[in-house]
Amino acid sequence: ILNVEQSPQSLHVQEGDSTNFTCSFPSSNFYALHWYRWETAKSPEALFVMTLNGDEKKKGRISATLNTKEGYSYLYIKGSQPEDSATYLCAFIQPSNSGYALNFGKGTSLLVTP
Amino acid sequence: NAGVMQNPRHLVRRRGQEARLRCSPMKGHSHVYWYRQLPEEGLKFMVYLQKENIIDESGMPKERFSAEFPKEGPSILRIQQVVRGDSAAYFCASSPGGEKLFFGSGTQLSVL
Numbered sequence: 001i002l003n004v005e006q007s008p009q010s011l012h013v014q015e016g017d018s019t020n021f022t023c024s025f026p027s028s029n030f031y032a033l034h035w036y037r038w039e040t041a042k043s044p045e046a047l048f049v050m051t052l053n054g055d056e057k058k059k060g061r062i063s064a065t066l067n068t069k070e071g072y073s074y075l076y077i078k079g080s081q082p083e084d085s086a087t088y089l090c091a092f093i094q095p096s097n098s099g100y101a102l103n104f105g106k107g108t109s110l111l112v113t114p
Numbered sequence: 115n116a117g118v119m120q121n122p123r124h125l126v127r128r129r130g131q132e133a134r135l136r137c138s139p140m141k142g143h144s145h146v147y148w149y150r151q152l153p154e155e156g157l158k159f160m161v162y163l164q165k166e167n168i169i170d171e172s173g174m175p176k177e178r179f180s181a182e183f184p185k186e187g188p189s190i191l192r193i194q195q196v197v198r199g200d201s202a203a204y205f206c207a208s209s210p211g212g213e214k215l216f217f218g219s220g221t222q223l224s225v226l
Contacts, residue, residue, distance in 0.1 A: 034214060043118075043205070044157075046214035089157065101170040102147065102215065106156035 004092045006105035013080050013112055020076045021108040023090030027071035031093040034102065035064055035075055039086040047075075047088075080112040116140070118208050119188075120218035128226050133193040133200070135221045139208030146189045147215060148181060151203040163189060164211075196225045 005024040013019050025033065032051045036044040048057040053068040061078045077084055087107040093100050119138040127133050139146050144165050149157040159173040163183040174181065178196075183189040193200055203222050207215035 036215075043217035043219050044207075044215075045217070049214050101159050101162050101172065103159050104149070104157040 004090060004103055004105035006088075006090055006108050008108060009106070010109040011111070013110070015081060015112055015114045017080050017112075018076070018078045019080055019110070020074050021088060021110075023073045023075070023092075023105055025071050025073075025090075025092040026094060027069060029094050030068040030071075031095050031100065033066060033073050033093075034091040035073070036089040036091065036104075037086045038089055038107065044089060075108075077110070080110075082112045082114055085110055085112050118143075118206060118216050118218035120204075120206050120221050122221060123219065124222045124224070126224045126226065127196050129197055130195050133196050133223055133225075135191040135193075135204050135206075135223070136188045137191070137206030137208075137218055138188040139206075140216050143208035143210050143216070145209045145211050146183050147207045147209075148189075148191050149205045149207065151205060151220075153202075157205065160191070193223075196223075198225045201225045 007022050034049050035047040037047055038044040048064045050066040055066040057064050063076045066073045075088055087109045089104050089107045091102045091104040093102050118140055121136050125133055146163045148160040150160055151157050161174045161181045162170040166185050178194045180192045201224050203220045205217055205220045207217045209215050
C-alpha cells in the first residue's frame with residue numbers, strides 16, 4: 001500500500017478567505033490522482049480526476065493542479081464559504097501487478113466560519 | 115438512477131459471529147471497491163473487484179475477511195468470527211471503470 005500524504009491535517013479559515021492544501025504521492029509510475037470532498041454525515045463525492053502532468057481542473061471556486069514529476073497536487077478554494085466545510089481527500093492510483101487500487105490520504109479537514 | 119446502496123446501515127454483532135455487508139453498485143458500474151474507516155483514520159483500501167473477479171485484495175486481512183462480486187446480485191464483504199477491532203465504518207464505492215468513484219453511505223459495524 002502506497003503512502004499518500006496530505007497537509008495540513010486541519011484548517012480553520014474565515015468566510016471569504018482563500019485557502020489551499022497539498023497532496024503528496026510517489027512520483028514513479030503515476031497513473032491518476034483523484035480529489036474528493038467528504039461532508040459530515042454524507043458520502044465522499046468526487047471533485048476531480050487528474051491524469052496529466054501540468055493538468056489544471058476547475059469547478060466553481062475550487063481548482064486543482066497536478067505535478068507528477070515531483071509528486072504533488074494542490075487544491076485551491078477561492079473565497080471560502082461555510083458550505084465548503086468538509087474533509088478533502090486525495091487518492092492516488094499507481095498500477096502494480098495486483099491492479100489499480102485507489103489509495104486515499106487521511107484528508108484535510110476544513111472549517112470555514114462566518 | 116439510484117446511487118450506490120449499502121445495507122445494513124448499522125450492524126451489531128457479538129464477538130465470534132459473522133458479519134455480512136452488502137453493496138449494490140450504481141447501474142452500469144462493474145467495478146466495486148471496499149474501504150474501511152477506523153476512528154481517527156482515513157479510508158483504508160481493502161479490496162477491488164470486477165464482476166466475478168477479485169482484481170486487488172492487497173488491503174484485505176489474510177484471515178477471516180473475504181469479498182465477492184457475483185455475476186448477479188450485490189457485492190458482499192464477509193467477516194467471520196468478528197473481534198472488537200473489526201468495529202469500523204465500511205464503505206463501498208463503484209465506478210464504470212478507470213474513473214471517479216461513487217460512494218455508498220457506509221455500514222457501521224459494531225462488535226460487542
